[in-house]
Amino acid sequence: MSRPVVITGVGMVTPLGISSEVVFDRLIAGESAVRPISSFDTADLPSHLGAEIADFDAKEIIPGRAIRKMDRLSRIAVAAAKLAMSDAGLVIDDDNMDRVGITLGVAYGSVDVSVQFATTLFDEGPTMVNPILVPNTVMNAPAGHSSIVLGFRGINCTVNHKETSGETAIAFAAGQIKKGRADVMFAGGADVVGRLIYEILGRFRALSPLDGKDEAARPFDVRRNGAAAGEGAGVICLESLESARKRGAKVYGEVAGFGMSAAPSPLNTWPTSTQGPVTALTRALESAGIAPGDVSYISASASGHPALDDLEAKAVAEVFGEGPSGPRVSSVKGAVGESASSGGVRAALSAMSLVRGVVPPTAGLETPAFPLNHVIGTGSETDISYIVQNGFSSGGTFVSLVYKISD
């Protein structure tokens, strides 16, 4: 069985806002949420910038008392799923609950809860640890909480493969609908930033300023010197075209295909050879049955990390060509930071671009280091037929998704 899979809802909790309309408008206007970290002290660290979620009150979005059992990661993930469900106008009832599922990508999980648990374990001893914390230390807690609160009894699982987690979760979910095993799948990703993960990313040379110069998030720029840590949750509602039509749901666009690949790489950085990402991109185009020239826009994985941006720019140029004849290319990580499983947020934004015919700029990009068809400054009206979204993770893992505008 092979059924068309469409996007019928989006939900986001990001440093640029909670409502998807607000987030999109601010991005298009060229705003960035990257600023000095305020939730913990960075005085003794080499990096100080990040994009943090502000003004988020989970109680306004998540119904009932279940929220008490959730840590911050699960709260933003469940809220994003709930927002996507509301946007899709989907009502869960006894008749459809077994055919509705959720697949989330989580790159780092609830590090703060694990630290709290480990602190008690090593300070006070194993009999003093709090069992209430245990469920939230597991990577699949956000998807589990989502299913309980929102009533999804269908397919449920969690992908945990660093910066490709969100894209892979979407690819898996779309496949379930395509094969007729589910009618609706919520899919996306969520990650939060805390002091320990920030320190670890710094020590493993992921964060700006790697060269000791000015600290900033500048994807694809000649002065790029590392990512800004970010956080956020983004979930899209995927649905069989048949189910969407039956409900009279609005359709953002279609998930037309995906490609995945690997390449040998050191664990904590990206390889230099383009063979891995080119394989993922080529397979994604094949899977969608399109040519490189059909793609109007690429939602890039580039974060400002020298190795990642270099690899992605070269792979994109290799597959799609250089200069203004190629598809528009931008990365929202200059505005919302690198939240690892950002694939969910970027999928939601791509869905909105399909409908609005506008693509966001790369905030922080002033002087491009690569001859791509960049979007600089503010959003650009673009005649969109297909969008490609890249998720490239350190350790050499690559996923490319293809979205298609609705007929």
Place this chain on the structure above:
Amino acid sequence: MERIVITGLGTVNAVSKNVDEYTAALKNGECGVGPISVFDTTGYRTHTGGEVKDFSPRSMIPKEFSLHRMSRADKMAFIAALEALTNAGLFPFPGELSADTGVIIGGGAGGMLQGEEFFKEYITNGPERIRFSLMAPLHCAASADHIAGKLGLFGPKTTFMTACSSSANAMGFAADLIRDGLCRVVVTGGTEPLSRITYAGFNSLRSVDPEYPKPFDKNRQGLSLGEGAGVLILESLSHAKERGANIVAEFLGYGVTCDAHHMTAPAPDAGGAARSMRAALADAGIDATRIDYINAHGTATPANDLVETAAIKAVLGKRAYDVPVSSTKSMIGHTLGAAGALEAVASILAMNGGFISPTIHHTEPDPECDLDYVTEGAREGAMDIFLSNSFAFGGNNTTVIIGRFTEKGVVNE
């Protein structure tokens, strides 16, 4: 639709360090649960687990592969992967297949055992002078990264972390990737290390038996945590035939559902577990009468065994009493992220060896768990198709169905 076959198996676990030893241990009903030595259990409520004893990875991994920045979980996964590839006739790995070979792994605590040393230093001494290198392989994605990277594979790669159903999900996605034509071979399975945080966590939930697990027994008190890795080589039938591979089984289907009930307790109506088995049967295109054996999730927690028994009865009806059901966890403990793979490997070995592996440590029947749990030791028995359950935190349920390989297809016979 393309048929998916299994052409190689590999494992490291508490009762064995390769598939031949695993077959013998399953047949003998050996217990791998005993005192834990990988960390000091002083002060913990319990002290036993299914540990991989005398683990010497350097002697099991060819010298050409560096062990630098590999966690215990990574090493176990890599050893199991090399064994599975060797059995599949794919090691040394043929370079021409590299773009067509994926790695899809179910993860768990990943590099947590070393990461805990980091946490201890961080918590005790603060971030100054701390050895961040201890964290390098913390992420459970590292196991797949090492396998693909060291072998030079360019096919699809990812890691599922759905707690105790991680590797069952991984096998399912691996099969889908081949069905969708995205690759022809996938190295799939799962790996899980024992670790203090996991051990303390399950103990705090009071789900651990202080001795060893007694699945389906009236006096069962909980699970024993275990560790290990199980790897299966999944391949399209056409590709396996083209290269003349030895086919050990056929992957027939899988199903995934969610209880949407509670984060750590199964839904008492057994609905989620039953729907998972039904979804897998539908994916395999067979009805429940074709199931000859069930490899149970069988953790030995009071709630799981009760709910799983009820779910099996709901799906199999009266026939539930005639189908043997056993728990591999009674021998190797609950290996969490690796459990689905280790149990699939165990069941394939039993199927091909003409026996049904037992549930050990079962002495007193529970009136509410009244199925045939193979408690008298391994028995001779033929099976064509088996079903393996993995249920997890978060209310996640996954079932895989695997069968004997025949030319015509066992589902058509």
